Structures are given as C-alpha cells and as structure tokens.
Amino acid sequence: MTGPRVRDERRAAVPLETTFLFAFVVIIGLIVGAVAFGYIDLVGQSTTVPVDDGECSYSLEFDPRDVAEFAEDRAANERYTDGTFPCVLWLDASQSRGFAPGEPVTRWQDKSSNGFAATPTDEAPEWAVVDGVEAVRFSGSSHTALTIDATPDAMSVRNDSGLTVTMLVYVVDKNHRDGGLYAIGAADGADSAIEIRQSDEPRESSRADEWHADPGPAAKITTDGEWAIITHTTDGERGTVFINGENRGSDGDGVAELGSEVRIGAAGSSRAFNGYVAEYFVSNEQLSTANRNIVECAMDAKHDSVVDLDAC
Numbered sequence: 314m315t316g317p318r319v320r321d322e323r324r325a326a327v328p329l330e331t332t333f334l335f336a337f338v339v340i341i342g343l344i345v346g347a348v349a350f351g352y353i354d355l356v357g358q359s360t361t362v363p364v365d366d367g368e369c370s371y372s373l374e375f376d377p378r379d380v381a382e383f384a385e386d387r388a389a390n391e392r393y394t395d396g397t398f399p400c401v402l403w404l405d406a407s408q409s410r411g412f413a414p415g416e417p418v419t420r421w422q423d424k425s426s427n428g429f430a431a432t433p434t435d436e437a438p439e440w441a442v443v444d445g446v447e448a449v450r451f452s453g454s455s456h457t458a459l460t461i462d463a464t465p466d467a468m469s470v471r472n473d474s475g476l477t478v479t480m481l482v483y484v485v486d487k488n489h490r491d492g493g494l495y496a497i498g499a500a501d502g503a504d505s506a507i508e509i510r511q512s513d514e515p516r517e518s519s520r521a522d523e524w525h526a527d528p529g530p531a532a533k534i535t536t537d538g539e540w541a542i543i544t545h546t547t548d549g550e551r552g553t554v555f556i557n558g559e560n561r562g563s564d565g566d567g568v569a570e571l572g573s574e575v576r577i578g579a580a581g582s583s584r585a586f587n588g589y590v591a592e593y594f595v596s597n598e599q600l601s602t603a604n605r606n607i608v609e610c611a612m613d614a615k616h617d618s619v620v621d622l623d624a625c
Contacts, residue, residue, distance in 0.1 A: 380606045380624055400425055401468045402461070402595035404577065406440065407447040407615070414442050418449050421459060421577075427467060431459040431577055438578060443483050446540065446591050446616050451578035453489055453587030458579030465571045468597060472506060472568040473549040475599030479608050480543045481616065483589040487537035488521040490514070492587055493580025494543070498572035504581035506569040509545055509554070511584070528552035528565025540591075540619040542609050548599045558609060558622045591616065 403424040406412060410422065417437035423429035438457045441450040451457055470476055478495065486492075492511030499506035505527065511534075512523040523531045526545050529552030536556065544555040553563040577593055578586045592612055600608065610625040618625075 380603060380610055399596045399598055400594065401427060401470065401597045402429055402463065402575070402593070404431060404590075404593040406449055406591050409440075409447075412440050412447060414440050416440050418459065421449065423461070427463075429461045429463050429467075429575075431461045431575075434458045434460050434576075434579070441589060443589050444540065444619055446481070446483075446589075446619055448481075448483065448589035448591040449578070450589050451586045453486070453492065453585050455579055455583050455585040458585060459577040461575040461577070462573060463575050464573040468595070470571060470597045471549075472570045474597065475546070475548050476507065477544065477546040477596040477598065477600045477605065477608075478507075479592075479594045479596075479605075479612065481540060481591040481612055481620075482543055482586075483540050483591075484534055484537040485588045487534040488512075488516045489587040490516065490521070491584050493576075493578075493584030494524070494586050494590075495578070495593065496576045496580040496584075498574040498576070500570040500572045502572075503569065505576075506571050507545075507547065507552075508580040509543070510580040511586075524554070526552050526554045526564075528568055529554050530562035530564045532556065532561035537588075540616075542612060542620050542622070544605060544609065546599050546605065555605070555609075557620055558606070558624050 404421050405424055406421070408424060411420075416439065418431075418433065418440055419437055421431035423431075435456040435458075436454070438452065438459065439450045441448055449459070465471055480495065482494065489511055491513060494509040494511075496505035496508035496510075498504070507527060509524050509526050509529075512518070512521050512525065512531075514520045514523070520531075522534045522537075524534050525531045528547050528550070529545060532554045534556075541557055542555075546553050546555070547565065547568060550567055551563050551565040554561045577590060580586075594608060594612065596608070606622075606624040609622055613620045613622055613625065
C-alpha cells in the first residue's frame with residue numbers, strides 16, 4: 314500500500330510544477346510584451362523631450378527600432394531607450410503661424426519651450442513652398458538673413474560641450490560664392506564660432522561647390538536643385554558634416570567661446586544662402602549615431618520622404 318501511495322503523490326506533484334512553470338512563462342511574456350508595446354506606441358505619437366529649460370515635441374511616424382544603429386545605441390545608453398533626443402531650438406516652417414507663400418517672414422517662432430524667435434536682420438526673406446515642402450526662401454543677399462537672440466546660457470550650450478544642428482534645406486545654387494547656411498556667433502565679436510559656409514572660390518573652380526564647416530571638413534554640396542538633410546555635429550573640438558546621412562568627414566581644433574546670436578540663411582555679416590530652409594533643429598549635445606538617424610528620419614518622414622535616407 315505504501316508503494317502505490319508514493320507513486321500517486323509523485324503523479325500529483327507533476328501538474329503543480331507544470332503550473333508554476335507555466336505561470337512564470339506567462340509573466341515573462343507579459344513583461345516582454347509590455348516593452349515591445351512601449352516601443353510600438355511611439356509610432357504616430359508625439360515624443361516630448363525635456364532638456365534643462367527647453368523641450369520639444371516630435372511626432373515619430375515610424376518605429377525607432379527600425380532605424381539604423383538604434384539597437385546598438387539602446388544597449389550602450391539606456392537614456393535613449395525610447396528613441397528621444399534633446400532639443401533646445403527648433404524652427405519648422407510647416408508649423409509656423411502666419412505662413413503664407415510669397416509673404417515676408419517677419420517672425421519665425423521657435424517650437425521649443427525656450428521661446429526664441431528668428432527675425433529679419435534687414436530685408437525679410439519670404440515664405441515659400443517647394444516640392445510640397447513649406448520653407449523660408451533666402452535670396453542669396455546678406456540683407457535677407459534671420460537672426461535669433463539666444464545666449465549660451467539660454468540655449469544650455471557651451472563652446473566645449475557638444476552640439477548637433479540638423480537642417481532640411483534646398484540649395485538653389487551650389488556654386489554661390491561667399492554663401493552661408495547658418496552660424497552661431499563668437500563672444501569676441503568675430504563673425505562665427507560655429508558655422509557652415511560656402512566656398513570662396515570662383516564658379517569655374519573645382520572647389521566652388523564645397524561647404525566649409527567650422528569646426529569640421531570641407532565637403533562637396535552636390536545637392537542643388539533638390540532637398541537635402543544637412544547635419545553638423547561637434548564634441549567641442551572636432552566637427553563632422555553629414556549630407557543625407559552620409560559622413561562627409563571630420564576636422565577641427567576647438568570652438569571659440571560662443572556669443573549670443575544665431576543666424577539662419579547667413580554665416581557672417583557678408584555670407585548669404587541662396588536656397589530654402591524648411592527646418593532648423595538644434596540639440597545641445599553631440600547626438601549618438603542612432604539618435605542622429607532618428608532626428609533625420611523623423612524630419613524626412615514628416616515631409617513625405619523628400620530625401621532618400623539609407624538609415625530609415
């Protein structure tokens with residue numbers, strides 16, 4: 314009688330162990346599922362990004378897990394597990410009040426909570442639409458640039474800290490001599506501490522279509538007559554330029570102390586951009602590869618993928 318009772322007890326124990334194992338698997342499954350749904354929920358929703366006194370909301374129309382380098386970056390830096398990124402200045406023509414093609418741009422309002430505003434230095438550039446993209450038209454005259462009064466403290470940036478500027482631009486003339494895309498002024502009164510300017514070479518020169526980043530390399534533009542996403546990033550020493558996601562090189566030996574003026578459509582007092590600017594997005598750090606890709610992909614997706622980016 315003892316033997317059979319022992320065998321019956323063992324049989325009874327098996328279902329109990331199986332039940333515990335099943336419950337454990339279900340719990341793990343729910344946890345994993347919650348993480349996955351957390352990422353999926355990002356698609357089509359606004360992502361609010363707080364940074365000191367500045368924050369921006371960006372709607373991601375894609376799953377950030379699909380973006381190149383995202384998985385690697387998440388493993389290395391838990392701060393960006395949701396695909397967010399810092400932002401201290403954001404100009405977006407498509408979201409601007411008073412946008413009317415052909416009308417002067419009297420004020421381009423910053424979308425971050427810093428509340429900056431870009432206003433004309435002299436003659437106002439015009440609102441415009443190119444290939445269905447809302448933008449600001451800069452004529453190539455240094456009198457039609459926009460400036461922003463933004464001290465380093467207000468932007469939470471320093472010359473020795475990182476910075477990333479991402480722009481959606483349309484170049485009308487890549488050989489425009491003495492042109493300038495954007496600049497952040499220097500505290501000592503010099504023209505610029507950080508900038509992207511066009512070549513000083515005459516049109517017939519093989520280097521006439523170069524952009525020069527400070528800090529950073531001299532890179533071929535090769536984008537006139539079409540939209541392009543330009544990213545200029547620095548760690549406070551060296552700068553790197555990306556055109557449509559492609560690394561165009563790095564260079565530099567430091568950044569001068571920053572002043573309080575940001576210029577759009579010009580780099581320096583006599584350099585002016587001939588083209589269109591749809592967005593100007595500034596992060597107060599050197600973004601990781603994954604987060605740079607996410608910024609560029611989000612910018613491109615919002616404008617019906619006018620740029621072909623391999624990372625997206």
